Amino acid sequence: MNVLELKNVTKKYGEHVAVDGVCLDIEKGKVLSLLGPSGCGKTTTLRIIAGFTSHDSGIVEISGKNVGHLRPYERNVGLLFQDYALFPHLTVAQNVAYGMRYRGTPSSVIPSRIKQMLSLVRMSGMEGRYPAQLSGGQQQRVALARALATDPQIVLLDEPLSALDAKLRVELRIELKEILRSVDATTIVVTHDQEEALSLGDEVVVMQAGKIVQRGTPTQIYAAPADKFVAEFVGRSNWFHGATRDRFTGGVSSYITSEGAEIRAKSAQSEQCGRADLCIRPESIELVEEAAGAIAPDPERNVLTGVVFDVAPLGADVHVVIELPGKTRLLVIRKNIDRIPAVVPGQSVRAVFAASDVLLFSDRR
Ligand SMILES: Nc1ncnc2c1ncn2[C@@H]1O[C@H](COP(=O)(O)OP(=O)(O)OP(=O)(O)O)[C@@H](O)[C@H]1O
Ligand SMILES: [Mg+2]
Missing domain, CATH: 3.40.50.300 (P-loop containing nucleotide triphosphate hydrolases)
Structure with missing residues (x-):
């Protein structure tokens, strides 16, 4: 009871x-x-x-x-x-x-x-x-x-x-x-x-x-x-606003954000969405240096290229702010222990995250 x-x-x-x-x-x-x-x-x-x-x-x-x-x-x-x-x-x-x-x-x-x-x-x-x-x-x-x-x-x-x-x-x-x-x-x-x-x-x-x-x-x-x-x-988050462009199999949809970036989201509800808010948690994002070479294309993965704007080592975590084209900023939180030496302000870097890590909130709700 x-x-x-x-x-x-x-x-x-x-x-x-x-x-x-x-x-x-x-x-x-x-x-x-x-x-x-x-x-x-x-x-x-x-x-x-x-x-x-x-x-x-x-x-x-x-x-x-x-x-x-x-x-x-x-x-x-x-x-x-x-x-x-x-x-x-x-x-x-x-x-x-x-x-x-x-x-x-x-x-x-x-x-x-x-x-x-x-x-x-x-x-x-x-x-x-x-x-x-x-x-x-x-x-x-x-x-x-x-x-x-x-x-x-x-x-x-x-x-x-x-x-x-x-x-x-x-x-x-x-x-x-x-x-x-x-x-x-x-x-x-x-x-x-x-x-x-x-x-x-x-x-x-x-x-x-x-x-x-x-x-x-x-x-x-x-x-x-x-x-x-x-x-x-609850928690920290990066936000984009976008409209659906293409739908793929397996619940993956691609969105074009107001800044012109393409973001793929994998979600059970993606079928219903026309315009949506997209949320990406900072710890879901990996950083890959330019020097690491090409990233193999994967329909369920997002790769956004940007420039490191700020690096703040906060004890166990490092907070990295990436500036994307259109001046959008993306917060990335990595463990200090994984720190990538080349991630310093001014460097080009790729922010990589899975389509399934994108939280999707339809405008129509
Ligand atoms: N005795 C009261 N007379 C008039 N309004 C009140 C009274 N007590 C609370 N309120 C109003 O009711 C709402 C809810 O207040 P409450 O104290 O429950 O908020 P809370 O969630 O505990 O906020 P906080 O995190 O600031 O403590 C507020 O808008 C507050 O101004
Ligand atoms: Mg209270």
Whole structure:
């Protein structure tokens, strides 16, 4: 049975529809990432589930029961707020205990539970400190301990790592994954950071303007985005706009782009497309030096000739920008380890990618 189910949930603020007919279900023990741009309704959705915001229509069910009339503390849901809102006048231990007291956890159990939670988030020994005496990362851990302390059926985490710098964010992300696994919580993690969403979630739900636009495994969302918005929002991408010229066997079509290049795409839907947006992920593109000689023609392969515009070695990856005729720029991401010595600004180079790696979005959608 689904631990949580939203059926056609809508919330308006005046004329603005913040959550627009959202349907969502989540099975026990699963982690769902809710991803979307600022203002798309992520926090509002979590607040509705937790009972802090009332919805205008639709149904919220927890374990098969409509919880619309229940107050937050009656819902067995732990919410980590976007700003994590620790009480400044309470110590770490008192902050963690807060929800438990509110929900009537027996006093005899509370001290051992605080100990257990603080050990889980690696904050043992800091019971007596006040939030102002903690780093951002430590505060975030305490907020997590507080959200998990009541052993909630559903854990809602709103941007749980947002206050941290990039490095700590990645470290704590891995820890968070482990913690969620160890408590076997059914979780929704809200983030606008796509890497975080893809790494934390068993499944990812992408929202846009109050609506769910796609749900899938991280791999599905990245490799088969439902529309242009998802493709653009998740991962990096190069875009062309083109019109079909020829159709070949095996689902391959060729497109002439606005810049006059020919790009071949292999896709089940290519038959339907007249004009389309073509998306190529930067890591799908290989670079072949001029010196490597001619590339054998292959109807399912694209070869675009350009000039290296910029090379940025970014740790494990190298980002290479190629300028194509017509000044179109193409981002190519290669592993630093494969670095081609001759790829330096000003060099002619060929960008090679498979027709099957071109994502196609028909204009008519
Ligand atoms: N209490 C409120 N009164 C009026 N409008 C609100 C209220 N809360 C949210 N909104 C509006 O509803 C929309 C959705 O807000 P929400 O906080 O859910 O976005 P979000 O996806 O969490 O964004 P962010 O990534 O910036 O946190 C926004 O346009 C916001 O301005
Ligand atoms: Mg928010």
